[in-house]
Amino acid sequence: MTDMDTLVVPARFNGPAHSANGGFFCGLVAEAASAAFPGPVAVSLHAPPPLEVPLRVEAAGRRTHVWDGTALVATASPTRHAVAPLRTVSPTVAHEAAGLFEGRRRHPFPTCFVCGPARSVPGGLLLAPGPVPGEPGHVACPWVPDASVPLRDGRVAPEVVWSVLDCPAGWTVGATDVTRVLGWMQAEVLDLPSVGEPCVVTARLDQRDPRTTSHTTVLHGDGDRLLARATTRWMEWPASTDGAA
Known part of the structure; x- marks a missing residue:
């Protein structure tokens, strides 16, 4: 590509x-x-x-x-930006959070490759980042990569990892009230997950301004192995404009 x-x-x-x-x-x-x-x-x-x-x-x-x-x-x-630390949640909590994913009821981009509920596997990732109980501004969900995603030497390609670090951040503020799209991103990919490896994605809202939000997202693999982390900044987008989720 x-x-x-x-x-x-x-x-x-x-x-x-x-x-x-x-x-x-x-x-x-x-x-x-x-x-x-x-x-x-x-x-x-x-x-x-x-x-x-x-x-x-x-x-x-x-x-x-x-x-x-x-x-x-x-x-x-x-960039010299350092991603802020963010602990992961257990797979059990991630599964519970995914059950609360509000995008199943209403989604600004329902065919999104990463979190669109109108997609299917293979084809989409079907991430469902839902709120972590007792932790406002935090979402989490499980992810198990399948062999249909782009691979690099038998592991998930870095651009797929970047995408997984992107979308969950948008759901930390409720992506259905105002349409927001990604404006800036910095990711550190430390290792690539294998096909079939159980992973957990966790995201946190760090700052919210009138028109922009900042977030931290982390991806952990089997055994809480830290795979990647990112900072993203999102902006409000006019509803009539096709942005980059």
């Missing part, structure tokens, strides 16, 4: 109906940026990433830009 000069997001990996899942796209951009400079990067989204469209990748100094024609879609920049 990427080479040195071009990036294409297949239609399967949508967030809103007509644009890419934000976390998945940010993972692809981060990988493209790694060809220009090593080390951690943060990705800023400037426009909804289109699906099935060749996007131009250009390095500019220590930044990497992704263009759709003359429209700037994303920028990857080096």
